[in-house]
Amino acid sequence: MAKKGKADRQDKVARRATAENGPRIGVYVCHCGLNIDGSLDCEEVAKYASSLEGVVLAKDSMYTCSDAGQEQIKSDIREHNLNRVVVASCTPRLHEPTFRAACVEAGLNAYLFEMANIREHCSWVHLHDRQGATEKAKDLVKMSVARARLLQPQVETEVPITPRALVVGGGVAGIQAALDLADAGYKVYLVEKEASIGGRMAQIDKTFPTMDCSICILAPKMSEVGRHPNIELMTLSEVESVDGYIGNFHVRVKKKPRYVTDDCTYCGDCIKDCPQHMPNEFDCGLSTRRAIYSPFAQAVPATYLIDMDSCMNKHGIVACDRCYQACQHKCIDFSQQEEILDLDVGTIIVCTGSDVYDPTPLTELGYRRFPNVITSLEFERLINAGGPTGGNLIRPSDKTVPKSVGFLQCIGSRSKRSNPYCSNICCMNTIKDALLIREHWPDTKIYVFYMDIRAFGKGFEDLLMRARREGVVFIRGIPGEILQDDNSYSLKLIGENTLLSKLYEYEVDMVILSVGIEPRKDSAVVKRLLSLPSMADGFFMEAHPKLRPVDTPTGGIFLAGCAEGPKDIKDSVTQASAAASRANILMAKGKVTVEAITARIDPERCTGCGLCARVCPYGAILVDEETKVATVVEAACTGCGACCPECNFGAITMRHFEDHQILAQIDALAESDAGGKILAFCCNWCSYAGADFSGVSRIQYPAEVRIVRTMCSGRVDPKFVEYAFAKGIAAVLVSGCHIGDCHYINANSQTEKRVQRLWRKMARLGLNKERLRLAWISAAEGMRFSQEISALKEIVEKITPEEIEKGIEAFAPKRLPKGEHPDEATRPV
Amino acid sequence: MKRPGLFNEELLYECYQCARCTGSCPAAFAVDGFNPRNILLTYLRLGIEAVITDEKLWCCTTCHVCEDRCPQLIDVADLLCSLMNEAAMQGHIPEKVRASAEMILRTGRALLVSRRVDSIREKLGLKPLPEVPMEEVEGILDQTGMAVLIG
Numbered sequence: 012m013a014k015k016g017k018a019d020r021q022d023k024v025a026r027r028a029t030a031e032n033g034p035r036i037g038v039y040v041c042h043c044g045l046n047i048d049g050s051l052d053c054e055e056v057a058k059y060a061s062s063l064e065g066v067v068l069a070k071d072s073m074y075t076c077s078d079a080g081q082e083q084i085k086s087d088i089r090e091h092n093l094n095r096v097v098v099a100s101c102t103p104r105l106h107e108p109t110f111r112a113a114c115v116e117a118g119l120n121a122y123l124f125e126m127a128n129i130r131e132h133c134s135w136v137h138l139h140d141r142q143g144a145t146e147k148a149k150d151l152v153k154m155s156v157a158r159a160r161l162l163q164p165q166v167e168t169e170v171p172i173t174p175r176a177l178v179v180g181g182g183v184a185g186i187q188a189a190l191d192l193a194d195a196g197y198k199v200y201l202v203e204k205e206a207s208i209g210g211r212m213a214q215i216d217k218t219f220p221t222m223d224c225s226i227c228i229l230a231p232k233m234s235e236v237g238r239h240p241n242i243e244l245m246t247l248s249e250v251e252s253v254d255g256y257i258g259n260f261h262v263r264v265k266k267k268p269r270y271v272t273d274d275c276t277y278c279g280d281c282i283k284d285c286p287q288h289m290p291n292e293f294d295c296g297l298s299t300r301r302a303i304y305s306p307f308a309q310a311v312p313a314t315y316l317i318d319m320d321s322c323m324n325k326h327g328i329v330a331c332d333r334c335y336q337a338c339q340h341k342c343i344d345f346s347q348q349e350e351i352l353d354l355d356v357g358t359i360i361v362c363t364g365s366d367v368y369d370p371t372p373l374t375e376l377g378y379r380r381f382p383n384v385i386t387s388l389e390f391e392r393l394i395n396a397g398g399p400t401g402g403n404l405i406r407p408s409d410k411t412v413p414k415s416v417g418f419l420q421c422i423g424s425r426s427k428r429s430n431p432y433c434s435n436i437c438c439m440n441t442i443k444d445a446l447l448i449r450e451h452w453p454d455t456k457i458y459v460f461y462m463d464i465r466a467f468g469k470g471f472e473d474l475l476m477r478a479r480r481e482g483v484v485f486i487r488g489i490p491g492e493i494l495q496d497d498n499s500y501s502l503k504l505i506g507e508n509t510l511l512s513k514l515y516e517y518e519v520d521m522v523i524l525s526v527g528i529e530p531r532k533d534s535a536v537v538k539r540l541l542s543l544p545s546m547a548d549g550f551f552m553e554a555h556p557k558l559r560p561v562d563t564p565t566g567g568i569f570l571a572g573c574a575e576g577p578k579d580i581k582d583s584v585t586q587a588s589a590a591a592s593r594a595n596i597l598m599a600k601g602k603v604t605v606e607a608i609t610a611r612i613d614p615e616r617c618t619g620c621g622l623c624a625r626v627c628p629y630g631a632i633l634v635d636e637e638t639k640v641a642t643v644v645e646a647a648c649t650g651c652g653a654c655c656p657e658c659n660f661g662a663i664t665m666r667h668f669e670d671h672q673i674l675a676q677i678d679a680l681a682e683s684d685a686g687g688k689i690l691a692f693c694c695n696w697c698s699y700a701g702a703d704f705s706g707v708s709r710i711q712y713p714a715e716v717r718i719v720r721t722m723c724s725g726r727v728d729p730k731f732v733e734y735a736f737a738k739g740i741a742a743v744l745v746s747g748c749h750i751g752d753c754h755y756i757n758a759n760s761q762t763e764k765r766v767q768r769l770w771r772k773m774a775r776l777g778l779n780k781e782r783l784r785l786a787w788i789s790a791a792e793g794m795r796f797s798q799e800i801s802a803l804k805e806i807v808e809k810i811t812p813e814e815i816e817k818g819i820e821a822f823a824p825k826r827l828p829k830g831e832h833p834d835e836a837t838r839p840v
Numbered sequence: 841m842k843r844p845g846l847f848n849e850e851l852l853y854e855c856y857q858c859a860r861c862t863g864s865c866p867a868a869f870a871v872d873g874f875n876p877r878n879i880l881l882t883y884l885r886l887g888i889e890a891v892i893t894d895e896k897l898w899c900c901t902t903c904h905v906c907e908d909r910c911p912q913l914i915d916v917a918d919l920l921c922s923l924m925n926e927a928a929m930q931g932h933i934p935e936k937v938r939a940s941a942e943m944i945l946r947t948g949r950a951l952l953v954s955r956r957v958d959s960i961r962e963k964l965g966l967k968p969l970p971e972v973p974m975e976e977v978e979g980i981l982d983q984t985g986m987a988v989l990i991g
């Protein structure tokens with residue numbers, strides 16, 4: 012924000028510079044070989060463009076994006092003193108950056124460039140309607156020119172980035188991310204909720220596919236974290252609050268006391284005398300621990316701690332001091348208090364991992380009713396040399412070694428009764444476990460009951476084949492139920508082998524439920540604190556599933572490991588290094604430029620009502636309680652525009668997507684034959700891209716539609732829709748990302764509310780509600796987009812001139828708020 | 841009445857053949873070859889003819905255990921019911937089923953109540969079975985079309 016004053020000044024200088032000359036627009040209509048010119052008349056469109064107000068030259072060319080095409084634009088800017096450029100060609104999602112760069116090279120501000128999409132949205136989707144396509148292209152150019160006349164130069168601001176990082180969660184992903192960043196020279200705060208770092212990987216015995224000892228490969232990394240000069244490790248700690256924005260987060264961390272000081276030498280003298288026994292969580296309750304304890308031998312930090320919930324001393328009253336007496340170094344300190352730590356960081360990496368599914372609700376499997384039915388995580392503790400049985404696999408009922416075991420796959424996964432997704436690791440985990448049993452007790456009979464074995468990774472199929480060769484029996488068909496013999500506690504599995512279409516009954520000594528992975532129980536808290544979106548299944552959502560897989564939609568916050576979705580150690584570590592590298596890029600640059608499309612609030616008009624702040628998905632609007640004025644934190648604002656329609660006082664300006672610029676586009680399209688046209692608002696990320704995809708797929712639809720692009724459907728102000736009806740436009744489509752997929756977390760929920768309000772208003776005014784349509788269209792749903800337009804076309808055909816007239820009257824300009832009058836709106840600069 | 845056409849077929853395609861239904865089915869364990877999973881698959885792949893002409897279809901007791909345990913929430917028992925309905929409409933009614941249906945038509949009961957039943961009831965301290973209100977039963981059988989189906 013340091014540069015804001017300067018930016019404002021530059022802004023003003025730039026504004027003056029262009030205002031002096033009035034608009035001098037150059038229009039370039041691209042043939043794109045035959046891609047455009049094949050189905051519409053580019054020459055005619057260019058000729059038409061030259062007749063438009065403010066246009067000083069209009070040309071058509073073969074390939075505008077070629078070097079020659081760009082040079083032409085640059086020399087025209089200089090020679091003809093152009094102060095606006097419009098290119099009518101392909102989608103701005105493709106070449107807007109190219110043409111903007113060309114403008115900038117010729118000395119024109121990037122924000123004075125505008126594009127009309129006459130390929131994806133016109134020539135490719137109206138292949139057999141040359142007349143209609145040409146008319147539509149003219150309209151699209153007219154709309155772009157109208158908008159261009161009103162464009163303002165913008166200056167992008169720069170925000171400094173604090174060169175420190177916060178990593179939340181100290182599983183293998185958090186450990187890797189913290190080490191990478193610390194090695195790169197940044198200060199890293201690692202916040203871990205439990206008493207030790209390590210996460211799930213510390214609990215498991217061996218790791219597939221290589222069968223390495225899990226803790227043997229993890230422990231060295233854990234100790235490195237403990238002693239790294241750049242890492243400040245905070246265990247028993249949780250994030251309390253997060254404020255700020257990319258590069259400048261203020262984080263408050265609550266650190267619970269250990270009641271054992273850092274002088275602890277990890278000798279363990281203290282625990283022997285503690286009278287309190289509790290189930291050991293780390294061993295899934297299969298062993299006990301004292302009130303003073305260490306979760307496991309390799310724990311980092313290597314100090315004991317007291318669990319005050321199980322200690323006899325409560326509320327500062329010391330009823331027992333046996334551990335205190337036993338400790339020669341006098342490290343026990345009952346007076347320790349909870350601490351609150353304030354951190355300033357530039358980037359945050361979320362590595363909170365996952366929980367495992369609890370199969371108790373699947374009563375037919377008898378988990379918790381039958382002692383010898385255990386989960387795969389419990390199995391890991393049982394077979395682990397550091398676990399409660401010293402690595403001896405024994406039946407909980409009678410402590411004997413099982414002679415036969417059955418693994419049940421997909422428990423809690425791929426099911427509408429629990430989690431619908433595949434948990435990714437349980438197939439391989441079972442194969443690993445089966446081989447471990449084979450290795451130690453070769454005579455054990457091992458059955459794996461499965462639906463599909465998913466062995467997709469490097470080295471996975473080899474491991475599966477090894478298990479088959481070594482006699483592990485794979486049976487396709489999950490048992491319908493498990494029965495227990497109440498004398499021997501053996502278990503009977505009944506089901507069907509689908510490959511033989513034969514029913515089976517197997518008797519085994521022990522059953523291991525291969526449970527799935529699910530989001531942490533408290534992930535909603537992390538989600539709220541960091542404003543993270545999540546998928547329907549509860550895992551955190553990445554900014555883009557393919558191209559930005561470790562970014563979150565919020566700048567400066569990244570994801571790694573199972574918090575993002577079920578995955579194995581290798582993938583968790585890969586993501587962690589990727590996230591660290593993404594954070595490093597930001598911090599190494601030291602600053603970030605914010606696209607100049609953010610909201611600005613006019614303090615003169617703002618009354619401080621705070622309505623805008625309430626809808627901002629990023630908490631980017633702060634209302635000063637004293638001055639009663641709201642301000643936008645530019646670095647946190649993403650430019651979605653959801654706030655703008657909320658303001659009743661017209662105090663918010665969405666830069667580059669200003670009200671009057673959008674109204675001017677509507678004016679332009681309504682100038683001729685409004686009653687036969689459809690206006691479609693499309694959001695940049697989903698529905699506009701969906702319309703592009705229709706084009707790429709050559710899906711044909713009626714030529715009556717004209718698209719206006721906004722960044723988010725949340726920008727679509729109800730008054731735009733009313734204005735369109737007031738101008739006699741037949742039908743309006745408001746479209747955006749599917750609910751839950753919004754590029755701006757949940758800004759489209761505002762869209763939904765506003766459209767519903769409009770429908771109610773239309774019903775009240777006696778207007779046909781079908782003229783306004785709301786559709787969620789993803790970038791992949793080109794077909795969907797064309798269907799929506801076809802559906803609207805049918806409605807347009809039914810609409811009578813009387814109905815159009817009724818709409819014009821109902822929403823006549825007098826109803827528009829002051830300052831938005833169309834004449835005023837479209838007045839050139 | 842449940843008929844195959846009225847069934848949400850899309851949901852059936854979500855069956856991934858885990859066989860929990862068959863593994864849970866008491867009838868499948870009692871009758872060799874009765875297999876709800878297989879019926880569903882046969883119906884989807886080979887069409888309705890292949891399943892309604894097979895008399896084993898009628899082994900389902902409509903206990904609904906399969907539905908309770910199906911991870912995909914497929915209404916397996918409803919599907920079987922609707923297939924039985926369709927089979928009956930097309931005249932594929934196994935002899936034994938027809939016999940008990942006829943028994944209902946005649947006596948209002950699926951099984952013949954012999955004197956032995958009465959004496960067992962008496963020993964158990966139960967009252968003798970009440971008279972069947974045949975008029976009501978006939979009314980129901982008429983309205984459901986069962987009379988015609990069996991007739």
Ligand SMILES: Cc1cc2nc3c(=O)[nH]c(=O)nc-3n(C[C@H](O)[C@H](O)[C@H](O)COP(=O)(O)OP(=O)(O)OC[C@H]3O[C@@H](n4cnc5c(N)ncnc54)[C@H](O)[C@@H]3O)c2cc1C
Pocket residue numbers: 179180181182183184185202203204205207208209210211212215217218219220248249250362363364365366367387388391436440443528531533537571572573574578579580581583
């Ligand atoms: C039974 C089982 C067996 C497995 N076997 C294998 C195998 O053989 N090979 C393999 O590659 N993978 C295996 N996996 C998968 C492997 O465990 C995971 O890939 C890996 O643990 C993911 O690491 P993570 O750091 O993302 O999450 P986690 O290991 O879950 O660590 C997350 C950490 O974050 C902490 N945390 C959570 N919430 C907060 C919060 N709000 N604030 C602060 N800290 C928080 C937790 O305490 C924990 O320490 C297995 C998984 C299971 C369940």
Ligand code: SF4
Pocket residue numbers: 420421422424425432433434435436437438439463464465525527
């Ligand atoms: S990984 Fe295997 S066991 Fe786990 S949910 Fe997927 S298919 Fe089922």
Ligand code: SF4
Pocket residue numbers: 609610626627628629630631632643647648649650651652653654655
């Ligand atoms: S609602 Fe959107 S445009 Fe408005 S301040 Fe928030 S992020 Fe920026």
Ligand code: SF4
Pocket residue numbers: 854855856857858859860861862877880906909910911912913914916
């Ligand atoms: S239980 Fe459900 S999903 Fe599994 S085979 Fe039966 S119908 Fe299909």
Ligand code: SF4
Pocket residue numbers: 861864865866867868876899900901902903904905906907916917920
């Ligand atoms: S409803 Fe029918 S198919 Fe399903 S479990 Fe019961 S008897 Fe078997």
